[in-house]
Amino acid sequence: MSFLWVVRPGLVHDSEWLEALPSGYAEKIGNRGCIIKWAPQQEVLAHFAVGGFWTHNGWNSTLESICEGVPMICSPCFEDQLVNAKYVSDVWEIGLRFKKEVERGEIERGIKRVMVEREGEEMRERILCLKEKVDVCLKEGGSSYQHLEDLISYILSF
Template structure:
């Protein structure tokens, strides 16, 4: 509700500009966002859904193509997390990642840490530089003692592969769109702690529209973290969340196949927008 908010003013500027475009490309698929896409199609130029983009690219781009070098990570991935997951029981690990831009207070960091430790579950937590507002918090020795042998702290990991690993049972996330799509495509229920921007909207859809998530309140408390994670991992609601996220995963996989709706939309985008306008196309692999 702040008229000086950066994202608010960004959208005030960008939304009218979208009407001047030849097409609008969105990283989603029709079954996930059908009501929104129907509404947008009445207001905007042709809308092309091409997602989930990481699956569309994986299924349809030759390995030797420069497109295979394109990614959305801002930090270098560490493969040790995948090796750590190997051999762990199915659906036994909580994956925790608050994204590349979210920050939290030292108090929140400690509450999340002890909430995770108190569940007794194994967890893989990406604790990147800059996650805490006032510098990295030193977690107490008794926390490390509590997690010894059953959990791993990493600075960053190949999240797509982690979420597709059979050992991962729940994803504790900030609800960024890339993470949301990767969670769905991994078939993993989500526990949500949105921070800003579209993350709050994504959280609402996961928790109330799609039925694949549960939310932790802004004022983080270890007791709530523990209780919500337990319900998501083992409770009745958690089982229903898993059923629904697996249904969404099936629709995502189908849409991203060579003959799926998203890939057909990519072809239409090329023919109807890029080639029709003689727009130069250049792929740069850096």
């Protein structure tokens, strides 16, 4: 199982980029993963090989994952992320949520749950149904499309 890990420079306090990782970590993962500074998130999520998305559950990330039909592993940090993660895991059941502090074994179990177990297949089925609903709403004549048209008309009426 390969992974792509985007680590934004300066995100970890007192660290430029990867200094907080254990010594030799990048070499140890070898070809099993790729750590980069930035990626076009929605394009990555749209790729057929993506089986899951470990996210902080900001609203944009959550919507992009739903729009691309990718189940989530949720690690919210604060504010709206906590509510978004609760909806993803407990209401829509299209992902699972980690507690604030998470151990290595729990990470491994969570990834397996989403990627290879029946629970992950069920998440994928539910998120694909949700994706289809989103697609209908965004098409011409769909509710989101129409509400945006109405807003634009309202603004232009002044």
